Amino acid sequence: MTTPVLSAKKNLFRTCDSTSFCKRNRQYADESSCVSPESWNPPYSLDAATVQYDAGALTGSIFKNVFDGTGSSIKVELPFQLVFLESGSARFIVDEKQRAEGALPGFPKHLTQRRYDEASKWAVIGDLTPDTKASYVSTTADLQNGIFKVKYGPNHSFEAVLHASNMKIEFYRQNELHVVLNDRGLFNMDTWSPKADDSKLSKETQEEDDPFGGPVLNKPSSSPWEDSFGGFTDTRPKGPEAIAMDISFPGYPVVFGIPEHADKFALRETRGGEGNHDEPYRLFNVDIFEYEVDSPMAMYGAIPFMQAHKKGSSVGVFWSNGADTWIDIVKTTPAESSFGIKRSIQTHWMSESGILDVYVMLGPDSPSLYRQYGALTGYTALPPIYSLGYHQCRWNYQSEEDVLEVDANFDKYDIPYDVIWLDIEYTDGKKYFTWWKSMFSSPEKMMQALAKRKRKLVAIIDPHIKKENGYKVYENLSKNDLTIKNKDGKEYNGWCWPGESTWIDTFNPKAIEFWKDQFKLGKFCGSEPNLLIWNDMNEPSVFNGPEVSAPRDNIHFGNWEQRDVHNIYGMTYHNATVQALAARQPRQRPFVLTRAYFAGSQRIGAVWTGDNAAKWEYLQIALPMILSHGIAGYGFVGADVGGFFGNPSQELITRWYQAGAFYPFFRGHAHIESKRREPWLIGEPYTGMIVESIRLRYQLLPAIYTAMHRSSFDGIPVVRPMFLIAPDNEDAFEIDDQFFFGETGLLVKPIVTEGAVETQIYLPDDEIYYDYLDGTVYSGVGYKHVDAPLDTIPMFARGGHIFPRRDRRRRSSSLMSHDPFTLVVHLDKQGNAAGVLYLDDGESTAYTRGDYIHRYFVFSGQDGILRSRSMQSSSANSKNFERSIETVRVERILVTGFDTAKLRAQSAVEAFQDKKSWSTEIDIKPAIVDENGEVVRASVVTVRNPGVLISGDWSIQF
Template sequence: LRSGTGLVLACLGVCLGVTLAVDRSNFKTCEESSFCKRQRSIRPGLSPYRALLDSLQLGPDALTVHLINEVTKVVLVLELQGLQKNMTRIRIDELEPRRPRYRVPDVLVADPPTSRLSVSGRDDNSVELTVAEGPYKIILTARPFRLDLLEDRSLLLSVNARGLLDFEHQRRGEYQEPPTQGKAEKDEPGAWEETFKTHSDSKPYGPTSVGLDFSLPGMEHVYGIPEHADNLRLKVTEGGEPYRLYNLDVFQYELYNPMALYGSVPVLLAHSPHRDLGIFWLNAAETWVDISSNTAGKVSSGETPQTDVRWMSESGIIDVFLLLGPSVSDVFRQYASLTGTQALPPLFSLGYHQSRWNYRDEADVLEVDQGFDDHNLPCDVIWLDIEHADGKRYFTWDPSRFPQPLTMLEHLASKRRKLVAIVDPHIKVDSGYRVHEELQSRGLYVKTRDGSDYEGWCWPGAAGYPDFTNPTMRAWWANMFSFDNYEGSAPNLYVWNDMNEPSVFNGPEVTMLKDAQHYGGWEHRDVHNIYGFYVHMATADGLVLRSGGLERPFVLSRAFFAGSQRFGAVWTGDNTAEWDHLKISIPMCLSLGLVGLSFCGADVGGFFKNPEPELLVRWYQMGAYQPFFRAHAHLDTGRREPWLLPAQYHDIIRDALGQRYSLLPFWYTLFYQAHREGIPVMRPLWVHYPQDVTTFSIDDQFLLGDALLVHPVSDSGAHGVQVYLPGQGEVWYDIQSYQKHYGPQTLYLPVTLSSVSIHCRRGGTIIPRWMRVRRSSDCMKDDPITLFVALSPQGTAQGELFLDDGHTFNYETRHEFLLRRFSFSGNSLVSSSADPKGHFETPIWIERVVIIGAGKPASVVLQTKGSPESRLSFQHDPETSVLILRKPGVNVASDWSIHLR
C-alpha cells in the first residue's frame, strides 16, 4: 500500500491483517454501549408511563395524547396515525424538549396518506379507536400506557405490553453544566461522557436514548433487521448480545453472531402460517434489537407462541410504522409505499462483473478485457479499486498507470462493456487537490464540536469527510460527476461507493466520533446510519445528472439504510474465501431482499485469502444465481480471473456464466416486478409457501421469483445435496434432466463438480431465456427469445417478460416498454399485453417454445391477428415429456396464440 505516513501504515495494518479474524475488542458490546446497558437494565414489568386521557385530541390525520412518566414527571406526546394500506404510525417525542430531537428526513418517499381514526368506545382507563380503512381497532390503555392493535377480535400486536418504554429526556442544555436532577441521574455511567478505548464521546446534550417493546402473539419466526452475518431466521437474544444496527467497517467479520456490519435496515418481519406483520423503526442512530420468545428452547409448551421485540436507539424520537399485512406480499407493498422500491437497474449491471483490488494499469485492464474474449467468456464490467486514482484522490486518475482513461473507456465501449471506478467519501487533505479545496472553502465538511473541519485517517492518509446530510453538499457532489468535472470519465464509467459507513481508521470502532457536527447542528450520533444512504443518493443523482436525466445509474454501495434500494446495489462486504462465507451469503442476501434491497451479492471467491479451485468454482455457480454477480479480491491475494484456474475448471465456469446470461430476460423481468411491486427478487421459500412450517427456517436454498428453486452446493467435496421441494401436489422439474418430482418432499440429489447449483423449475411457470451467449449483455439485447413452459399438474403455466431499451428512464417517462404475459391452459399458449400503457418497438422474436410436462400432440398451430393459422414443426421426447416448438417467428411485442391439437 502506498501511504504518506507511518501512522497510516499502522492504522491500515490493524485493519488489513489478512491472517487474523476481526478483533472483537475494537467493537462495542451492549454492556460497553452505555445507553444499551441502561436500556437493557430496565426489566419487564409495569410501565411508569401513563396516558393523560384528558389531553387526547383527535384530528383528521392523527390522534395526540400526552404520556407522563410518573417517576420523573416528564411529559411526552404520543402521535398516533392510521395509514392507508393497513399501516399504523406511532411517534413519541418530548412535549417540551430543551432542543429539537432528530427526525429522520428523506427516507420516506412522501408523507403516507392517512386513514381517519374515530373513537368507538371509552372508559376511565382506555379509549377504543376504529380505523376508517380496514377491520382494525386500536385500544389505548392509560395506566400503565399500552397500545393493542386488533383485527376484528384477534390481537395482532401490542406496544409497551412489557413496560419497556424508556425515553431519556434532555436534562440540560450545555455540556459544561453538571446535571442537577439528583443522584440517580448523576451517577449513570456513560450518560454524560463515555470513553471507549482511547476515544472520548463528550455527549454535550446528555443521555437521550429511546426504547420500546412490541409483543407479537402467535408469532415464532421473525426475520430482517440486516445487516448481520447470521441465519435468516432471527435468534432469541435474551441472555446474550442483542442484534446491533450501527454501520461499521468490519474486516473479516465473524459469522453467526449479531455484531453490526456495514449497513442497517431497521425493519423486522414476523411470519406465522396465518399472518405476516412488519415493524419499521425509523431511527438513524445506533440501535440494538432484543428478541425473546415464550417458546424458545421448548419442545412443546402448550402456550400460544409469542415473540417480543425490543428496540433501543441512542437518540432521536420514537417513530415506528406497524405494517399489518395480512400477507407477506402486503407487507412488502406496505414497506415499499413508505421507502420506495428497488431501482430498475440498467441491463448490463445484471451481467458479470470482474473486479479486484487492483488492476495495475490500463494495459492490465485491456488484457483482462481481452482475456474474456480469448476464452469465450461473457463479461459486462471491469472494476477499478483505490489504486487507480492519483494518490487516492478521488475523481482523478494516476497519471503513470492510467494516463489515457478515455482511450481505455472507448476501447471497452467498442466491446460494449463498462468500467466501474471507486469513489469513496473520504477526501485527501491536500492544498493542491481541487476537490478538497472546494469542500473546505465552501464549508461542506463534517465539523468537530468546536467548529473546525473534522479530520480522520483513511486510505489517502489525513482525510476530510463531506457532510452528505447537507443538501447543498449532495448537489455539489452530484455535479462532480459531470464529464467536465470528472476528467477522464465517459458515459460507460459507473461508480462504486465504499467505506461510506463512514470508515475512519483512527476513530472509535473504525468510524466517526459521535459528537462530530453535521448540517443543521445535529450530532453524528443522530445521523450515523443514514450517512452512507446519503452518499449513495448523491452519487446516483450525479450519474443521472451527467446524462441530462436520461440514463439510469449504476452505483454499488457498502453502507445502506432503509430506502437505499432507490439508488442501486449493495453487497455483503469484505468476506473470506471459506466455505462458511459461501454459505452465509444466502441468508444475508435473503434478509436484505425481505427489507427492499433486492440488488445484493457477495464477492465471488471471497475478498480475503486465496480460494481453492473447488471453492472458487462453487462460488461462481452460486453467484450466477444471486442478483449482483461480481468476483472481487484483496490486494494480497493471487490473481484469479477464470482462465487462470487449471484447464479442467474452464468449461465449468463458462457454463455458470452462460447460465447467468441465458437467464438475463428472466432476471430483468424479476427486477421490473421488484421495481413495480416491491417484492424481492431472491426469496425465502416461506414467501410462496406461507403455511409450510418446514420452509420457515430454510436458508440454504431459495427461490428466484416464483419459478426457480436454487440449492447451491456449498460444502467441500460434496457428492450430493438434500433439497426440499415445497408445495402440496406441486410438480418440480430438474432443470438439466427435466425429471419430475412432486412436493412436498426432501430429495437427495447427487452432484458433480459441474453441477451448476441444484435448481428445479416450478410447474406452472414460464421463463424467457436468451440461448446465444455473447461477449456482453448489450450484444444479446436484440436476440430472439426461447420460452420454457413448465406445466403444473393441471396443465397450466404463466409468466411475464419485461423489455425496454435496457438503460434509460424512457420506460417511465415515455412508457417505452413491453410487459408481455404468457399463459398456458387448455393446450393453448397465449401471449398478450400485461400493461397496455407500454409500447416499444423491438426486433426480438420468439425462436422456440419448450413445453415441459406435455404429451405429444397430433399438430401444433400458430394464430396471429390478421393472418391465417400456420402449422409449426415440433419435436417430442416421450421419456422426458418435453415438447419443442421450433421457430414460431412471431415478434415478441405482438399478440399470438399456439394451440396443441
Template sequence: MPSPADRSPPILLRVAVLFLLLSTASAWKKDEFRNCDQSPFCKRARGRKPHSIPSLSAADVSLSDGAVSARLLPSQPLRQNTAGDDPEADRDPSRILLLRLSVYQGGVLRLQIDEDPSAPRRRFQVPDVLLPDLDDHRLWLPRLSSPAAGSSSSFYLADGFEAVLIHDPFEIQVRRKGSAEPVLSLNSLGLFDFEQLMVKKNDGEDWEERFRGHTDTRPHGPQSISFDVSFHGADFVYGIPEHASSSLALRPTSGPDVEHSEPYRLFNLDVFEYLADSPFGLYGSIPFMLSHGARSSSGFFWLNAAEMQIDVLAPGWDDSASPAKGRIDTLWMSEAGVVDAFFFVGPDPKDVLRQYIGITGTPAMPQEFAVAYHQCRWNYRDEEDVAAVDAAFDEHDIPYDVLWLDIEHTDGKRYFTWDRVLFPNPKEMQGKLAAKGRHMVTIVDPHIKRDDSFYIYKEASEKGYYVKDAMGKDFDGWCWPGSSSYPDVLNPEIREWWAEKFSFQSYVGSTPSLYIWNDMNEPSVFNGPEITMPRDAIHYGDVEHREVHNAYGYYFHMATSNGLLKRGNGMDRPFVLSRAFFAGSQRYGTVWTGDNSANWDQLRASVPMILTLGLTGLSFSGADVGGFFGNPEPELLVRWYQLGAYYPFFRAHAHQDTKRREPWLFGEHNTALIREAVHVRYSLLPYYYTLFREASVSGIPVMRPLWLEFPADKETYNTGEAFMVGPSLLVQGIYEKRQKSVSVYLPMGQSWYNMRNGAAYTGGISHKLEVSEDSIPSFQKAGTIVPRKDRFRRSSTQMVNDPYTLVIALNGSLAAEGELYVDDGKSYDFEQGAYIHRRFIFADCKLTSIDVRPAKIGGKFSSDCVIERIILLGLPSGAKKAVIEPGNREADVELGPLTLRGGSSLVAVTVRKPNVRIADDWTLRIL
C-alpha cells in the same frame, strides 16, 4: 506531471497509515468494537424486567387534523440517568411527551413520540427517507371509539383491522376487527423508556463516555429510547440487516435456554473479515423486522438513524407470565432520536413488503447491463492489465459486462482523478470496452484527502462543507489517503455540490459508460472510535453524528446517484454500488455484503444475508463471488460462481493481497465449469430483468425466501440454504467441500422440474440428490413459464436483438403462466409507457401471448425480437405440430434437449422456429 514521490504521502505519514491499515485489515478483533455492556444505553435497557420501570399513561386523547393525539404523562415521577449508567439516578424535572397516531392507505399505522417544545434542544428526526408524498396517502380519521370506562381508544386501520391505544398504562395494539387478540403490540411488557434531553446544571456532572482511548463528550446527556414490540401469531421473525448469519430467521438473543448472546446490533461499521455467524453490526442498518406464521404476517419499522440494539426474546423471558404460544417479543433500544415507528398489518408476507415499500420507496429499475456479470479486483494494475483481462474473457468465451477499478487507479487516493502513469488515457480505455458493449466502474469514497492542491478538498474547505468535530473545526480522520475530511452530506446543498462533481467537465476522464462505486461510507475512519466517526461530531443543523450515523452512507449514496442522473441530463438510469445503506437505499442503487472471506461458511452465510436484504427493500444485492479475503480453492470458487450466478447482483471481487483469480486461471476443466455458470446467468437475463421490473413496482425481491412464495408451507419457514428466484425457480447451494449428496425440500402444491435435465420431482417432500460438479441443484416450478436467451455474446448489450426461448413447465392440469418485460434497457422512457410487457398463458394445449400494459398508457417501444424455441416440460407424448395464429402457420414439434449444451436428457417437447414476435398478440396450438 508530478513525480511518484509527489503523488505519495510523506514517509512518516505512510508508515502511520500502514500501521493503521495493518491493524484494521487483520482478522476481525472483537475488542475493537463495543458490546452491549460497553454501551450504557444498551446495558440499562437490557437489564430491565417487564413492568419494572415507572409507566406512562395517555391523557387528553383526541382527534387532531385527522390523527390521534395525546400526551404521555408519568404515572410516577420519571427518572433521569444523569450519571450515564445508573438506573436509579433521579430524572428531574420531567416533561410531557407528545404522541401522535396516523393511518395510511394499505394498512399502515404510524406512531410518533417526541418531547414537547419546551425541550432545551429539538431531537433529530431523519429527513429524506420517507417518500415525499407520504402524507397524500394518509387517511383522515373521522372518529374514535372508546368504551364507557374510557380505558382505551380504537379507530379504523384497514379493512378487517383496527388500532387500539390503551391509556393506562400506555400501550399500542393492532388487532383484527372484532378480536381481542393483537397482531402487533408495543409496550405490552411495560418497557417503554424515553430519556429526555438535559442541560448541565454544574461542571461536576459527568456525561462523557469512554472507549479504547476515545472520549464521547455527550453534551446533551443520555437520550436513549427503548421499548418492546410483540409479534402475535408469529412462528419466526426476520429482517434488521445487516449481520452475518447462517440462519434466515432471527434467533433468540435473550431468555431461557439462550447462552450469553449480544443483541442484534444496527450500527454501520467497517468490519474486516467479519464472522460468518454473529449478531454483530456490519456496514448497513435497516430497523425493519417482519414476522411470519401460519396465521399471518406483520411488520415493524423504526425510522431512527442512531445506534440501535435489538433483542429477540426467547419464550419464557417474561417470568411473570406464561409463555404466549405463537408470540415473539422483541426489545428495541436506540441511543438517540425520536419514536417514528410504523406498524404493517400484512396479512400476507408480500403485503408486508408492499406496505414497507409504500413508505420508503420502490427499488430503482437498473440498467440491463448491471444485471449481468461484473469483474472486479483491488486492483487492476494499469491500462495494459485492463486490456489483457478484457481480451482473456473473449479468448475463453466467458461473457461479462462491467470491469471495475478500485482505489489504486486514482492519483494518490484523490477521488475523481486518475494515476497519470498507470491510467494515462482513461477515455480511450473506457472507449475500447464500450465498443464491445461493456462498461467500467470506478470507486469514489467519502473521505477527501486534506491537500490544498486537490481542487475538491480546497473547494469544500472554502465553502465550509465538511463535518465538524466537537470543537467546531473540520473533522480530521484517517482513511486511505491519510488525513481526510468528510463532506457533510446531511446538508442538501452539499449533496447538490457533490452531485456536480460527476459531470464530465468536473470528473475529467469519465465517459457515459463509466459508473460509480461508493465504499467506506459507513463512514470508515481508521483512527476513530470503532473505526468510524466520533459520535459527538457535528453535522448540518447542529445534529450530532450519533443521531445520523446509520444514515450517513445513505445520503452519500443518494448524492452520488443524483450526480450520475444529472450527468446524463436525467436520461439514463444511474448505477451506483454502495457498501453502507439505510432504509430507502433501494431508491438509489445496489449494495453488497462487504468484505467476506473465501471459505465455505461465508458461502453459506451469503444466502440468508442477501435474502434478508431483499426482504427489507434492497432487492439488488449480492456477495463477492469467491470471497474478498483469502484464496479460494478451485472447488470453492466454482461452487461460488454456480451460486453467485443466481444472486441479483453478480460480481467477483478480491483483495489486492490475494492471488489473481480470473476464471481461466484454475485449469481448463474449472474454467469450463465457471463458464457454464456465467452462461446460466446470461441465458436467464430476460427472466431476471422481468423480475427487476416487478421489484421496481411492488418491492417484491428478485431473490426470495421459500416461504414468501409458499406462505402456508411450514417446512419453508426456517430455510436459509435454498431460495426462490422469482416465483418460478428454486436454487439449492452446495456449501461443503467434496459434498456427494444434498437434501432439497421442494415446497408443496406443485411438482418441480430439474433445470438441467427436465426430470420431474414431487413437491411437499425432501429429495436426496447426488451432487454433480457441473451445477448446483435448480428447479423450475410446475405451472410457470420462464423466458431465456440462449445465444451467448461478449456482453448483454450485444444480445439485445437475439431471439428468445420459452421454457414451459406444465402442472397437473397441463397449464402454465409467465411474463416477459422488455424496454430499452437504459433510459427512463419506460416511465412513459415505452416498454413491452407480455403474459404467456398455456392451457388446453394452446399458448397465448397477451399484452398486459395498461390500456391507456402512452409511450411506445418496439422490438423485432422473436421467439425461436418453445420448450414444454410435462406434455404427454403424441404432439405432431404447432399451428400459429394469426396466419395459420405451422411449426415443427419434436423431442429435444432442455438446454443447448451437454448434460441434458431428451425429455422436452420443443417447438422449433415459431418465429412469433414478442411485441405481438398471437396463439400457438399444439396438435
C-alpha cells in the same frame, strides 16, 4: 475494502454492556421481568384526559416522573401521535416537549435543541397523509376505562386499541391480535435536564439513580455527559437521549429482517441458551474486516425493518431511527406468553437518540407487507440491464494495459461480462477525480475501447477527501464549508486511505450540488459516458476513529450530531453520487454501488455484503444475508464471489460462481494480496464449470430483468424465501440454504459445503417439480435426494411457470438486445402454466414514459393453447418501442410435462398472429414411466422456430 491491519476482534467494537444506553435499557427489561406485570411500575403514565381523535390520528401526552437531582421530582411531558395512514400503515411518534420547544437552560448553542426527527425525511418517500376515513369506535364504556379504539385500513379490517392504563397499543386484523407496542412496559425515554454538578449529588443518588430515568450508569467511564470506549471519549453535550420500547408479535414463531448481519435468515434469540446469541442484534454502520459469521454484530448497513411470519399471516414494523440501535429478541412458550396462545416473539428496540418513530404494517401476507413497506420507503430502482450481468473486479487492476488485457481475455475465452472495476489504486495518491498518470495516462481511450464492445468501467470514489494543499476538490470543499465538523465546530480531520482526510457532509444540500459538479464530463478529466461509480467506506470508515468510524459528537449540517444520523450518512453520500450521475446523463439510468446504507437506499442503487473471505462459511452465510436484504426491501444485493480476502480453492471458487450466478448483483472481487483469479486462471475443469455458470446467468437475464421490474413496483425480491411460495408450511419457514428465483419457478439449492457431491432439496408444497436439467419428476412435500457433482447446480422447476430465456452466446448484455427468445414452460398438475416478460431498452429512462413491453404468457391445459397477451395499455411510446424490436422473435418453445398422447402422430402445431396462421414443426421427447406407469422423467415438446414475434399477441394450438 478495509485496511488489513484492522480485524473483526470484538474488542474493537462495542458490546451492549459497554454501550451505556443499551446496558441501562437491558437492565430495565431485567427489572420488569423480575416482577409480575401487575406489579411493574415504570415512571411513565399516559393521561387519558389528553387523548383526542381527529382526522385520522390519536394524539395525547405521556408523562414521566423525573428526579431533578435535588431530592424532588418533576413531570416531563412526552407528546405522542398515533397516525393512521392512507397506505394502511400506522405510525406511532413520541417526542419530548422540552427539547421540541427549544428553550432549555444550559443547552449547547452550537447544536439543535430538539431531538433528531428527520430519519423519516430520508427513509420515507410515501404519502404520510392521515386516513380521514379511519373510524373512531370507542364506546362510552371504553372511554371510562381509558381505552381508545380506531378502525382503519382496507375495509376497516385493521384496528388499533390504545390502553391508557398501561400505555399499551394493540393492533388487530380482522379481530385477531398481531402486534403490540409496549406490551411489557419497556418504553423508556431519556429526558432533558441541565448538566448537574456530580459533587452536589448524594452518594446514594450517584450509585443508584440516573437523573434521566432508568438504572444507574457506571461511573466514571459511562456518565450521563460523556462515555469512553477503546481509548476514545465521546462527549454528550445534549446529555443522554436514548429511547427504547418493546414490540411483541403474539402467536408468531419466527421473525426476519433487520439487515445487515452475517447470521441465519430467521433471527435468533439474544438472551442466551443453546444455539442463541448472548448479545442483541446491533444496527450501527461500521467498517468491519473479515466479519464474523453467525453473529449479531454490527456491519456496514442498517435497515430497522422486521417481519414476523406465521401460518396464514405476515406483519412488520419499521423503527425509523438512524442512531446506534440494539434489538433483543425472545421467544416465549405458551406458559410464558401473556397471550395464552401457541408462542410469541418479544422484541426490545433501543436507540441512542432521536424521537420514537415506528410504523406498524399488518399485511396480511408477505406480498402485501412488502407493498406496504415499499409504499413507505420506496421500491428497488429498476437497474440498467448491464448491471445484472457479470462484473469483474479486484483491488486493483494496475494499468490501462491490465484492464484491456483482462477485457480481451474474456473475449478470448468466450466468457460474457459487462463491467470491469477499478479500486483505489487508479487515483493519483488516493485523490478522487484524478488518475495515476504513469499507469492510466489515457483513461478516456481505455473507456472508449471498452465502449466499442458495449462494456462499462466502474471506478471507486469514497467520501473521505485527502487534505492536501493544491488538491482542488479538498480546497473547494473546505473553502465552501461543506465538510463534517468536529465537536468544536471546526473541520473534522481523520485518517483513511489517503492519510489525513476530511469528509463531505452530504446532509448539506450545497454539498450535494458541489458533488454533482465534480462528476461533470468536462470536469472529471478522463471520464467517459460509460464510467460508473462505486461508493465504499461510507459508514463512514475512519481508521483512527472510535470503532473505526467518526466520533459520535461530530456535527453535521443542521447542527445534528453524528450520533443522530450515523446510520443515515452512507445513504446520503450514495444519494449524492447517484444524483451526480443522473445530472451528468439525465436520460440514462445511473449505476452506483454502495457499502453503507439505510432504509430507503434500495431506491438509489445496488449494495453488496462487504469484505468477506475465501472460506466456505462465508459462501454459506451469503444466501441468508441476501434473503434478509430482500425481504427488507433491498433486493439488488450480492456478495463478493470467491471471497474478498484470501485465496479460494478451485472447488470453493467454482461453487461460489454457481451460487453467484443467482445473486441479484453478480461480481467477482479479490483483495490486493490475493492471487489473480480471473475465470481462465483457475484451471480446467474448473474454468469450464465457472464459464458455464456465467453463461447460465446471461441465458436467464430476461427472467432476472423481469423479476427486477416486479421488485420495482411491488417489492417482491428476486431471491425469494421458501415462505413466499409456501406461506403455511411451518417446516419451511427457517430454511435458508435454498430459494425460489424470480418469476421462473426455479428452486435453487447451491452447494456450499466442501466436498459435497449430493444434497437434499426440500419441496415445500405438493406441486409437481422437474429437475431443470434432465426433467426428472419429483412431488410430495419433503426432502428429495439429488446428486450434485461439481459441475452441477441443483435446480428444480416448479410446475405452473413460464419464463423467457436468451440462449445465444454474446460478449455482453447489450449485444443481446435483439436476440430471439426461448420460452420455457413447465406445466403444473392440471397442465397449466403462466409467466411474464418485461422488456425495454435496458439503459435509458424512456421506460418511465411508457417505452417498454410487458407480456403475459399463459398455457391452458384445458384447450392446449399457449397465448401471449399484453399487460399494458397501448400508447405512442409503447408502439415506438415495439417498432424498435419488431423483428425480435420467439425462436423456440420448450413445454415440459405435456401429455404427448394428445398430440398423437403430429409433427407440427398451429400458430396464430395478426390474423394469420401457419404450421410450425415440433420435436417430441416422450415421458419415461416406471413399471407402475408413474412418470419418472417428464416429456418435452419443442416447438422449433414458431415464427411468432415477441411484441405481439399470438397463440399456438397444441
